[in-house]
Amino acid sequence: MVLLFTLIAWTAVAQENYEIRKIKFEGNDTIPEETLLEGMILHPTNYFEKKFGQKEPSLYSSELIQTDIERLTKLYQRMGFLDAQVKMLEPEIDDKKEKVELTFKINEGEAFRIDSITYSIGGSGVDFNADSVLSLLREQLYLTKGKRFVDDELGSDVSTIKNEFKNYGYAYARADYKITPKPKERLADIEYIVQPGPKSYFGATSIDGNKHVSEKYIRKQLQYKEGDEYNSSLLDDTRKDMYKLQLFSILSFQPQTTKDQTPNIPVKIYVDEAPRFTSKFGVGYGTEDKIRAFTNLTYKGLWGGARRVNLQLKHSALTPYEINFSYIQPQLFSSDVSLTLNPFFSRIKEPGYDIRDMGLNVKFSQEFTDDLSGYVSYYFEKVKNYEIDSTYLTSGETDIPYNKSGILLSTLFDNSDPKFSPTKGLNISLAYKLNGYIFGGDFNYSRVWTDIRNYQDLDKLVLATRLMIGAIHSGDSDKFIPVEDRFYAGGSNSIRGWQRSELGPLRDDGTPRGGSSAIQASVELRIPLVWKLSVVSFMDFGNVWEQELHYRLNDLAWATGGGIRLETPIGPIRFDVGVPVWNEKRSAEFFLSVGQAF
Structure with missing residues (x-):
């Protein structure tokens, strides 16, 4: 018996200071593994995190394990599971590598839920309808009848109640609570106690x-x-x-x-x-735009107010030069309306066209809410087409140079977060462009398109989806649309089984012609690996048709593939491989870029 006790004690001592390779949980039906790991001192570390992330591994410690068991138990209690029990199972030990895997078994028990919520307002002289205020409050509170009791949500609700009274003139308002548990029914009553104080x-x-x-x-x-x-x-x-x-x-x-x-x-x-003058410079490389560079100069506080001017210079294979000057006047008519005057001069070399574009935009922008904004812009552009071999161009495309004049209306709803690489939320844009007609210019047409993006957080994974639909209508007899305003498909941010713009109508020489109708859609599953690395699996489909309002679902082109992402302060560096589906004539396409595909 003494020998057995000695062997058990020696085994426990032997694994002390072994590196913790993995931590697993059993029975955590309600609280995800990520949340549990965040509440612990010990943490698992793999090879990549140690090698590239410079992350120090946790070492096995009986004392720290006991501390983490207590922390996990308290975490469950704060989440409403007052009878939760946590214990560690027999660890898996690799003496050769001096590593250990831990498994914590959790018995959550039955959670306490909210049975009733009441309010008590102390003092006198409250000169507003407290019942109406409390009715509004109920819509803002996390804890409601039937919900599981959570400590953090209770604290947030107390702050919400206090702040609401401060919005009605009671700067000294205080709020507290009283909880009456009903252990047998696993229920709890909450009474919020408010002391408004004097009118302020x-x-x-x-x-x-x-x-x-x-x-x-x-x-x-x-x-x-x-x-x-x-x-x-x-x-x-x-x-x-x-x-x-x-x-x-x-x-x-x-x-x-x-x-x-x-x-x-x-x-x-x-x-x-903030500094009145700011400057930003950057260089990069991508498979589509090759070497790119930009300069961004901003001066704020012009003429003693909030006016600012901005100069942006860009260069890449797709945009050999672009000069954008902007004068921005915030708070034009109200605090959420701004005016932007934007003269510009650029050269654009896309696979389907080569143009020089110069002109002026006059834009009025408004923020309706934190998530909803919109703008209306008048533009005038003078475009020169540098297509060399006009043999393959339509009659309209030989009419160069040409003028464009019209308005662009756009609205955007965006509650996606975070902005560089969203994991949740919705992004919906809708735009309408009217060129010519009463605004002059050489061509009359309208262009409408919408782009809908949704991001779902699936525990550790992110499911991202996108749908873009566009249409162009020409008011001219020859149905000509300027090449730069047509729809194109294919590329790193489009259907990734085709190179940039090569999916859809082509000229006789094989260059993209573009079209007047378009559908593009993507489904992408984003999977984190280690450190700042993640992988994706995607399916893209879509096409472009030359005719107006012409969508043939049988013509949809499909591509599937995968990629790898490396998170950086300016967004993820992205490498994707796209393979056309049901198209034996085409091989895989490769893309290197910065930023998510959508």
Whole structure:
């Protein structure tokens, strides 16, 4: 018996300081593995993370394992599983490599759920309809009847209740809660207790830290004035709108409440101005645009306000030169409307055309909400077509140079996040272009298209989908559409079984002609590997048709493939291989680029 005890103790000591290769969980039906690992001290480390990510491995420690068992138990309790039990099973030990795999077995038990929610408002002098406010609050709260009790959501709901009262003039509002558990039924009642305090009003506002931006201009941005009923949301809205001006790197709004709860609340604003002149430079390489480079220069605070000017220079194989100058006037009619004047000059060499384009855009933009924006733009362009072999061009394409004049209307809904490489959310754009007719120019046509992108977080995976549909209608007898406004398909951001623009109508010499009708769609599964590496598997399909409003589903071209991504601060570096499906004449295509395909 003593010998057996000695052997068990020796085994436990022998695996101390072994490297933890893997951590597994059993019985975690409710809480995902990622969340559990984030709550632990110990963490698994593989070869790539150690080699390329410089990540130090965790070493086996009986003391730390016991600490992690306690942490996991408390995590489950905060999630409403008050009777949860966690234990570690026998570890899998590799003495030769001095590595160990851990398995934690979890018995979640039955979660506590919310049975009822009530409110108690203390004090006197509340001069608004508390019932209507509480009714609105119920729509904002995480915890509702029947939901599982979660500590963090309770804390968030308490803050929401307190802040809502502060939006109705009660700067000193406090909120607390009382929980009444019902162990037998696995239920809990919540009572929120609110102390509004005295009615409050905005006092004087002081401003500090500004150097170039005048105090007068800053005061024009304030959405409140001294003597107004206190409303904390007005401070938040003012700060948000001022950040949009791009004049400030730090904005701090500090209501000066007092212990004796004086009704007049002075506000102290501290600002740290952003650099007035900024410059960005970059170079890169891609299989389509080859070597590319850009320069971006911006000057802010022009003529003492929020006006700014921007100069952008670009070069690549697809765009040998592009010069864009922009004058931006924020807050033209209101805080969410801006004006942009944009003269430009560029040379564009696509597989289907070679043009020089110069002109002017006059754009009015508006942000309707944080996720919804739109703009209307008038444009005038003078285009010269450099196609050398006009034998293969239509009669319209030989009419060079030519003028374009019209309007472009666009709206965008985008709640996808994060922006460079979304893992969740929706991105929907809809645009309409009307060229010629009452606006003049050499051709009359309209162009409409929509692009819908959806991102779903599937635990560790991301399912990304995209659908683009477009149509062009010509009002001229020859049905000519300028080559740069036609639809094209194929390439690194399109149907990846074809090179750029080569899917769809072709001229006699094999160059892309483009078309007036288009469908493009993609389904992509993004799978993280290790460190900053991930892989994708995709299916693309679509085509372009020369005729107007002509979509033949039997003509859809299909491609499948995969790729690898390396996350960087400017977006993922992407390598994709696309293989045409049901097309024996074509071989695989390879693409190297920056940024997700969509």
